[in-house]
Amino acid sequence: MFQDNQASTLKRMAYGKMSESNLRVLAVSSGKGGVGKTNFVANLAYALSKRGKKVLVVDADLGLNNIDILLGLTPQKHIGHVLAGECSIEDIILRGPADIHVLPAGDGLQELTQLQSEKKMLLMDELDRVSHGYDFLIFDTGAGISTNVTYFCSAAHETLLIATTEPTSLTDVYALIKTLHNKHAQKNFRMIINSVSSEREAQGVYRNLTAVTDRFLAGVSIEYLGYILQDPNVPKAVRQQKAFLELYPFSKFSVCINDLAEKISKEKPSSLSCEGAQPYFWRSAFPVQ
Ligand SMILES: Nc1ncnc2c1ncn2[C@@H]1O[C@H](COP(=O)(O)OP(=O)(O)OP(=O)(O)O)[C@@H](O)[C@H]1O
Ligand SMILES: [Mg+2]
DSSP states (O other), rough: OOHHHHHHHHHHHHHHHHOOOOOEEEEEOOOSSSSSSHHHHHHHHHHHTTOOOOOEEEEEEEEEOOOOOOOOOOOOOOHHHHHHHHSSSSHEEEEEEGGGGEEEEEHHHHHHHOOOHHHHHHHHHHHHHTTTSSEEEEEOOOOOSOHHHHHHHHHSSSEHHHHHHHHEEEEHHHHHHHHHHHHOOOOOEEEEEESSSHHHHHHHHHHHHHHHHHHHHHTTTEEEEEEEEOOOOHHHHHOOOOOOOHHHHTSSHHHHHHHHHHHHHHSOGGGSSSSTTSSHHHHHOOOOO
């Protein structure tokens, strides 16, 4: 009995501190596949980490071409193994370049949305405890509008959308915004235009998109966050399985990512419109019913 009380007091103390957390949870998504989400996430994480931020990247993409491959990491276990009681969360977190941490969620993420048990509650508490040590949690989601994608976008504090100049990329990101707005009541989005030849081109793409959303999706606000230049060195870094910023620190892609990281790292969480902001991210994202 005494031990139980002591445990719950310690937990209250820990969670009391957690509520002061400045953790920012970003979901990076796109609608269309192959527009540069994973390259952006890996290098944004690298740039934030170099600015002294503690970053945990959550690989929420169940498809191929995942962040671990991009960074040459080899996960042995994922959340499914934690759920099976085979290891702890700390055991599955990988260390990448610039000391980025990567949580390989694997198939375990789908289990999280389904599980209804005390085990799940304990896991959520563990994930919240571990997450508390970070400044940023960045979800690299898959493409499309599957529930796996929309779940993380609506649970995150901020949704960063990536599009390119391709018309299909714009129609697909519009479809994602529409779904997140109509089905998940999400209103605020931040936009990054990738693989452009100039900032002017990116702003043109942004204007085209907002012309349509302003007309058909009342109440939706899309902020222009920035642009990333098309850079022929990106595919080379992908083949070498190393962070682009490490291999080509002065190349066009690196300059753009550093500008974005500078902007993001200087923002205060409270100054942002954090629709889903909760001190206990995991517990609120995956509530036990
Ligand atoms: N700014 C850029 N300049 C040149 N090539 C780029 C740029 N950004 C991404 N690419 C290329 O685009 C391809 C897709 O990138 P990436 O895997 O990051 O996209 P993704 O959106 O995560 O894809 P998926 O939807 O399959 O997860 C890669 O081959 C990468 O080299
Ligand atoms: Mg990807």
